[in-house]
Amino acid sequence: MRSTNIFVVCIIFLSTWAMAQSNSIPYIEQPLAPTAAQPGGAGFTLTITGAGFTSDLQHVFWEQNGTVTDLPITTSTATQITTTVPAGNIAGAGTAWVSVETEITGLFATSNVEYFQIATPAFPQFADPVDYHFGGTAESALVADFNGDGILDLAVGVMLPTGASEVCILLGISGGTFPSSPTCYPVDNASSMVEGVFIPDGGALDIVAGDTYLENNGSGVFTVKSLPTTGFVPYAVGDFSQTGELYIAGTLNGNVQILQSQGDGVFAVGQNFATSTTEFGGMLTADFNGDGILDLAVLDIYPMDPVVRVFLGAAGTAGFNTTFKETAITPALNDTVVAFTAADFNGNGNQGLAVAYNPSTGGEVLILNGNGDGTFTSGFSEALATPISGAIVAADFNEDGILDLATGTYVLLGNRGGTFQTPIGDGGDEAFLLATGDFNGDGRPDLVAQDVANTSVAVILQQITAAAPAVTLAPSTLTFSTQIVGTTSAAQPVTLTNSGSAALTITSIGFTGANASEFAQTNNCPPAPATLAAGSNCSIKVTFTPTAAGTAAASISIADNATGSPQTVPIAGTAPFLTTTCTSLTVVPGQTAIFTVDLTPINGLTPTVALSCSGAPALATCTVSPNSVTLSAATTAQVTATTTQATGFLQSPFEHSNGNRMAGLVGLVGITGFAALVVLPGKRRVKPGRRLYGLIFLLCLLATVATLPSCGGGGGGGVDPPGTAVGTYPLTVTGTFQLATGAPITETVSFNLVVK
Numbered sequence: 001m002r003s004t005n006i007f008v009v010c011i012i013f014l015s016t017w018a019m020a021q022s023n024s025i026p027y028i029e030q031p032l033a034p035t036a037a038q039p040g041g042a043g044f045t046l047t048i049t050g051a052g053f054t055s056d057l058q059h060v061f062w063e064q065n066g067t068v069t070d071l072p073i074t075t076s077t078a079t080q081i082t083t084t085v086p087a088g089n090i091a092g093a094g095t096a097w098v099s100v101e102t103e104i105t106g107l108f109a110t111s112n113v114e115y116f117q118i119a120t121p122a123f124p125q126f127a128d129p130v131d132y133h134f135g136g137t138a139e140s141a142l143v144a145d146f147n148g149d150g151i152l153d154l155a156v157g158v159m160l161p162t163g164a165s166e167v168c169i170l171l172g173i174s175g176g177t178f179p180s181s182p183t184c185y186p187v188d189n190a191s192s193m194v195e196g197v198f199i200p201d202g203g204a205l206d207i208v209a210g211d212t213y214l215e216n217n218g219s220g221v222f223t224v225k226s227l228p229t230t231g232f233v234p235y236a237v238g239d240f241s242q243t244g245e246l247y248i249a250g251t252l253n254g255n256v257q258i259l260q261s262q263g264d265g266v267f268a269v270g271q272n273f274a275t276s277t278t279e280f281g282g283m284l285t286a287d288f289n290g291d292g293i294l295d296l297a298v299l300d301i302y303p304m305d306p307v308v309r310v311f312l313g314a315a316g317t318a319g320f321n322t323t324f325k326e327t328a329i330t331p332a333l334n335d336t337v338v339a340f341t342a343a344d345f346n347g348n349g350n351q352g353l354a355v356a357y358n359p360s361t362g363g364e365v366l367i368l369n370g371n372g373d374g375t376f377t378s379g380f381s382e383a384l385a386t387p388i389s390g391a392i393v394a395a396d397f398n399e400d401g402i403l404d405l406a407t408g409t410y411v412l413l414g415n416r417g418g419t420f421q422t423p424i425g426d427g428g429d430e431a432f433l434l435a436t437g438d439f440n441g442d443g444r445p446d447l448v449a450q451d452v453a454n455t456s457v458a459v460i461l462q463q464i465t466a467a468a469p470a471v472t473l474a475p476s477t478l479t480f481s482t483q484i485v486g487t488t489s490a491a492q493p494v495t496l497t498n499s500g501s502a503a504l505t506i507t508s509i510g511f512t513g514a515n516a517s518e519f520a521q522t523n524n525c526p527p528a529p530a531t532l533a534a535g536s537n538c539s540i541k542v543t544f545t546p547t548a549a550g551t552a553a554a555s556i557s558i559a560d561n562a563t564g565s566p567q568t569v570p571i572a573g574t575a576p577f578l579t580t581t582c583t584s585l586t587v588v589p590g591q592t593a594i595f596t597v598d599l600t601p602i603n604g605l606t607p608t609v610a611l612s613c614s615g616a617p618a619l620a621t622c623t624v625s626p627n628s629v630t631l632s633a634a635t636t637a638q639v640t641a642t643t644t645q646a647t648g649f650l651q652s653p654f655e656h657s658n659g660n661r662m663a664g665l666v667g668l669v670g671i672t673g674f675a676a677l678v679v680l681p682g683k684r685r686v687k688p689g690r691r692l693y694g695l696i697f698l699l700c701l702l703a704t705v706a707t708l709p710s711c712g713g714g715g716g717g718g719v720d721p722p723g724t725a726v727g728t729y730p731l732t733v734t735g736t737f738q739l740a741t742g743a744p745i746t747e748t749v750s751f752n753l754v755v756k
Helices: 002-022 658-679 687-705
Strands: 044-051 058-064 067-071 073-076 080-085 094-104 107-110 114-118 130-133 137-144 153-159 165-170 183-187 193-196 206-209 212-216 222-226 233-238 247-252 255-261 267-273 280-286 295-300 307-311 325-328 336-343 352-358 363-370 376-384 392-395 404-407 410-412 432-437 446-450 456-460 471-474 478-480 492-498 504-512 519-523 537-544 550-560 567-575 584-587 592-599 608-614 620-625 628-630 635-645 727-737 745-755
Touching (some): 044 094, 058 080, 137 193, 137 446, 137 456, 153 432, 247 267, 336 392, 336 404, 363 404, 404 432, 478 492, 519 550, 537 550, 537 567, 592 727, 608 635, 620 727, 620 745, 635 745
Parallel strands (some): 233 280, 478 567
Antiparallel strands (some): 094 114, 130 456, 137 153, 165 183, 247 255, 280 295, 295 307, 307 325, 336 352, 432 446, 446 456, 471 492, 504 550, 592 635, 608 628, 620 635
């Protein structure tokens, strides 16, 4: 009976969950896979990842240049859809708008839009910024098609000199330009805005800024209305309760406040919960644990303890679980976190985060890779020469099918695996990045930023003036694991891709830097004056052969005819100063084992290295001699591990002792021989007897020494009850030295002391 009840409960739960999924408004996450294709290419499979997908009553729409195609769905789960894009859809350059539509109780609910680039891969080049003035400071921006003409528009949140706020609408014009005079609407707070189809009226996108609701009539003209929450700041939009209605997540009085759209332009106050946030830096939504339900990430930018807290979505109408998963952001204390964005950067199937922050000098981007449970692991990081302000955005800026990042005045081109190439400038002097979008329809993402004087917004278009080669290197850095001096590592490959639109000529491939001579390479790249065709790649294989202990640093340097030549890939390798070839010795209780460690000189240094040993079992000791070495030349130190025999008992040579039985027998013979020497009478010794006496003494001495295991010398046993226990004990020798600056340098080697 009990199992039947459990079965019924499970059926009810699964039915509820399935119903919740089927009623959800779908949500698309970044990236689409792939993110771009070349014009005139073959048809391909497009993978769309997100939340709230269903297996029936569902469509994938592909819109380009005003033409909408209903793509055939190949597979569909709650979190992923695959569809086939025919070759005809990518015949010409442009940006396709991809969305998912689901039928819910007779109405059609449409997801957010993600963009697919159709362009020949090219190194990003930007035209001069074009400024649009609003009479105040731009604080935020949204890029969307507000009037439904198939051209992207721009909504800008502005703070006026009087302290009042407004949202100004610039409706896009073909070619990537906007009207010189925007239409502006008063709002309560313009520091953060969101957009969504809050009324099922055919798809008109409305805007919420602060506690002001701007209702769109479908042609980009808005009516100002108020929300029922004074002081509300919106950050994220999604169907958080899986009921087919859009919700808005924001902050109110230090808590997370959820507002629910009731479908007629009226919002109801929903869930409100504390987040332990000291200083809100933003929120975003994604499915961080892969259950098909949207979660909420809250950024706490408190300088003393910056963290990301993820509140997991609950099935049904419960909203969010109010317990959270917390991940610390790893910048140094008092670094200023600026912004974050979500995407699966390393391709592990989990949504991760890109965090922009400012350390004591310059700026930095940190990738937090998703673990699939709402927590994150620190991954790639990249230092920037100048500080960051504003947003961090993700798009495929070089149209190579891999997601890139833009923040501050930089574009970071992505590599597969979640790393990024050396940052490049975005062509302007605007530091406060606001948004990205393809405004001129050429298939290349453009940028929107606040100008230096804070009096206007600058639109920065990508502009490819002529066919040109471009170099993409993956990975962007190489790190060799510990390599013993004088030995050669396994080769690590670097893939060089001509991501431009013209042939690439490579004139040389070599190394630069202080330790360039410790690295070598082979490659299959075309030699000068042969060329690498656009879209083609070659491989450079690098090896590391350290000549001295310590850290080695250099860079691959590739001279070519592409912008930014020479192209470089930083390389690092480490050779240990502490090594051993003696890794395991077996003794019986009472014996001494002697190991040796070798110390190798370090590049350009003569440090004093302190040596110590740890891990000895009870009733045993481990010592190093000498315990301090000035490392000016190759040196060997002796490690002595002494065990203790049980009181009053010698181990029987006839008991089981594996490899030590013979040593025990020989030792017993030696002891017996010494006793015989004492007993033998001396008065009647003759010359042959004296010879026999000496031979017996020598054999006894050799037999006794044979019982002392050693990789570098001998030792003696002791007696101390109750004796060292049988077992295998890892011993660790630690070498430490201090440079003039920085933290101490430490290395360890390990041995196994086996007591039988």
